[in-house]
Each structure stands twice: as structure tokens, then as C-alpha cells.
């Protein structure tokens with residue numbers, strides 16, 4: 001059996017007691033490269049937020065034995081305020097806070113790592129630009145550079161390639177592949193089924209409840225995808241609260 005990086009046991013996460021993730025069981029294996037797929041509103045982002053501890057389970061458990069700094073997290077682009085006046089370099093340096101602590105100084109090595117990461121994502125020369133002046137693709141590269149310096153064991157990406165051009169997607173997928181090659185555990189919420197099939201060996205298919213979890217080729221079957229769609233069509237946003245999660 002493979003060592004789990006993250007274990008989910010009977011996990012239910014609710015908003016005002018309405019379940020967004022319902023009774024999910026399974027394990028994200030250490031070193032695996034996993035896509036999370038499912039219809040809109042399936043609970044994909046909610047699941048990632050629960051794993052990083054931003055949302056607490058209403059029922060069940062998440063176990064990983066990692067410190068928060070050992071989990072890298074890329075939120076959906078829409079959740080990030082880019083009007084904050086901060087430079088590209090300082091944004092990348094935020095990834096080093098596990099070394100510096102909230103009030104510590106930035107070392108020469110941190111700065112060198114950040115410069116190196118910016119080079120790795122193709123943004124050398126952008127250090128002083130403010131993040132508000134970047135294109136969506138350039139900003140996503142900055143966030144990947146921040147993850148590179150964070151050097152996390154588990155990396156969770158929420159729709160990393162949405163609204164990103166083909167070339168940037170290709171470059172960022174290369175970084176994902178390198179992380180996987182280094183033995184890190186990588187999980188990405190994705191909408192593009194072609195991307196899932198081509199680049200992600202394992203898939204967790206969810207429609208609030210778990211539909212299937214395992215090798216992508218088996219999980220992304222016509223039968224599983226239509227079951228996920230059918231479940232989404234039945235959702236009633238005003239459904240009764242989850243009594244067992246009360």
C-alpha cells in the first residue's frame with residue numbers, strides 16, 4: 001500500500017450546514033499527481049480549503065501530519081486581490097515565510113532563491129514591477145515562483161490554468177511535472193478533461209459526494225462523468241441542511 005500524504009475519513013464540509021463535500025473517504029498518496037474534477041459547485045475548491053485548514057470539517061477527519069508551511073496552496077485567481085501595491089519580487093518572497101517567520105528578515109539566500117524562481121518561470125527582469133501591472137498569465141507565473149521558493153511537500157492548485165494562454169499553460173505544466181518528478185504530492189482542480197487525461201495519472205471525481213478516485217483512465221469513464229452530471233442536475237441549493245453534520 002502507498003503511504004498517504006493526506007487521508008480523508010468520512011469528510012463532510014458544510015456552509016451553513018448545507019454540505020458542499022459529503023462523506024468523502026480516500027487518500028492522496030505521497031508523491032502522486034492528482035486532478036480533482038467535477039461539475040461546477042461540486043465542492044472541489046471547498047475540499048482544497050478544508051485540506052489547508054481554512055474550512056473545518058463538519059464531520060469526519062483530514063489527516064496529514066504536515067505543518068501549514070509544508071502545504072503550498074494556489075487559490076483561484078478570482079480570490080486574489082491584485083490591487084495591493086506589492087512588487088513581483090516581494091510577492092515571491094512571501095513564499096519564504098517558513099524560513100523567516102512573520103516578523104523575520106529576508107536573507108540573501110531567500111532573495112537569491114526568489115530571483116532564481118523568477119528566472120525558472122520566465123520572468124527575469126520583472127522583479128520591481130507591481131503585481132497589478134501584470135497580465136493574468138504573468139501573474140500566474142509569479143504565483144508559481146512563490147510556490148517554487150516555498151518548497152512544500154504537498155502542493156494544492158485551484159484551477160491553475162483557467163484563463164491562461166497555451167504557452168503559459170505549457171510552461172506551468174512543466175513545473176508541475178518537475179514537482180512530481182521530485183517526489184512532491186501535487187493536486188490540481190481542473191476543468192479541462194483533456195488536460196486531466198494527458199497530464200494527471202490519478203483523478204478524484206467529485207459531485208459533492210465522491211464519484212470515483214483512482215487511475216484517471218478508469219475514473220474519467222463515460223459512466224462516471226454522466227453520473228457526476230446527473231448528480232449536479234439534481235442539486236437543490238436550498239435543500240435541507242445536513243442533519244448528520246449538525
Ligand SMILES: Nc1ncnc2c1ncn2[C@@H]1O[C@H](COP(=O)(O)OP(=O)(O)OP(=O)(O)O)[C@@H](O)[C@H]1O
Nearest residue numbers: 015016020038039040041042043044045046047237
Ligand atoms: N463561502 C461560501 N458560502 C456559502 N456557500 C458556498 C461558499 N463557497 C462555496 N459555496 C457553495 O458550496 C458549493 C461548492 O462550492 P465550490 O466552490 O467548492 O465548488 P467547485 O466544485 O469548486 O465549483 P467551480 O467548479 O464552480 O469552481 C457550491 O454550491 C457553492 O455555492
